[in-house]
Amino acid sequence: MRLSRRSITTIIFAVTSIILLSACTALAEQPLGGNESKMGAETAKEIEKTIRLIDDETILNRVRTIGEKISSVANKTEIASTYGASTITPFDYTFKVVDDDKINAFSIPGGYIYINKGLISFCESDDEIAAVLAHEIAHAAHHHTTFLLREQSRVDGQLALIALISLIGRTKAEDMSNILTGAQCYRISATSTFTDKAERDADMTALYYLIKAGYNPIGELTFLERLSEKPEVVEWGIFEDHPKAAERARLIKTKLIELGIPIKRSAVSTSCAAIVRKEQPQGITEVLFGGKILCKVASEQKAKDFAESINNIMDEKISLHRIKLCDSTIELSDAPILQFTKEDEDALGKPRCELAAETFEILRRAIYTQMIRELW
Incomplete structure (x- = not known):
């Protein structure tokens, strides 16, 4: 029997949806720790094919010295999380500097931390650099990316199920397009909320890491305050509604006051x-x-x-x-x-x-x- 183009398309979508549902379930069941390190190593390898890294030993030693002090705390100290998991999973943290003038830093599961050259230049003290690294280490230590992927997989699973039901029900092509467009909007909205929670948890966890590592936590406040005055240097993309630097700074200032830490900006920022x-x-x-x-x-x-x-x-x-x-x-x-x-x-x-x-x-x-x- 010869299948029509519509039938073939229906079968392809149905099979894809079933595979996606299976993949989502598998991801949700993955344990923390070892799999994160493996996934991080593979991801780092691919990322480093697309970026240029700094090999200046003076810059690298500065970043590594700061990062290793904080990661040592993260590997030994459990800080309660508001998102992710606070269970200590010691990682072999690595710190690399990207040859990019944009103000950015990011972490990959397993303890792979990247910080742009432009961000280092923007920081006015080691305490501010420490604040950025502590934030990224918190993302790794609290397994944020893994939890984000799990949450995203649940959303993708729901979308796959919607697509599968629509296809089996022989939804019209035009209606199917509308369903998928709406589903994609839902996906972005849902995962943005998860990222929002991860950012807040990383901010607060970083404060405790800084204190325990011997850095001035006011550096996190001054960094975000100054960043809030230069919104054009941050590319927010689809995360336009995420907590901006000014809002994050307000929350950090409130926490510092709650902890009884004097806010002396002049100690960490030449601008202040x-x-x-x-x-x-x-x-x-x-x-x-x-x-x-x-x-x-x-x-x-x-x-x-x-x-x-x-x-x-x-x-x-x-x-x-x-x-x-x-x-x-x-x-x-x-x-x-x-x-x-x-x-x-x-x-x-x-x-x-x-x-x-x-x-x-x-x-x-x-x-x-x-x-x-x-x-x-």
Whole structure:
């Protein structure tokens, strides 16, 4: 008997659906651990055919040193998971740097961690790099990819069943197309929700890893806060509705407060810290905050003391009304934090009171701007 094209198509779809259902069931039954390492090794091998890796030992040693401290914690410490599984499965973690300027990092089951060169450049301290690596290690340690695949397989199984029933029921081609399109939308929506849960769990787990590994967990907060100001550097794709950096930062800040950890951004981020820069050959020293010059003075030690005062003001959220201008002196709660002298007048060619007034206004604007940035 000769089969029609429609009959052949129906048989192909039916057989494919049955195979898909079987594959989904098998995936859902796979144990954690050994299979993840095997799958990760195979996946890493294929991925590395399509990317270029950095072989600069200075960069690699920095990343590996940080990563190994955190992975050692992950292999010994169970942190309760809100998604995936927290059961400790020791992995032989590897850390590689991708020659790509995009801000990105990813992990593969079994402990294969990749971080882009562009992300390393974006980070302003080892603590921020540690935060990124801790997040990716958490994905591996809590078996997120395996659980995502299992959840996805359940969805795919449901879609295969829908397709099979529709085919057996001889659904019209046009209706079948609509069914499959709708099913695909459902698949994306469902798996996006699972990814959302995985991201939140990785964020929170990373905080505990950082603390136990001896890194400053504030690095995770400052990294995400700065990332939230540059949404154009992240390609969200179909995960447009996933928790963005600003929302993730808010949750992390709440957790840090809950844990009683002082939020001192200046310790981990140069964008949130006053820094001192000496001009050559004039010998004048600048104090900068957020890349902008706050003042210039003739004494390097005076600049260092003022920078320390600014960092304290920013970290402690000191109110603007406590900062006052008194002739050639800027005061905090009636105590001088910067006093311009004749030495500054001679070096900068301006009256000391004018120098103080200019610095006072620039400082107030910088404090106000930072306060706005940190409002969540």
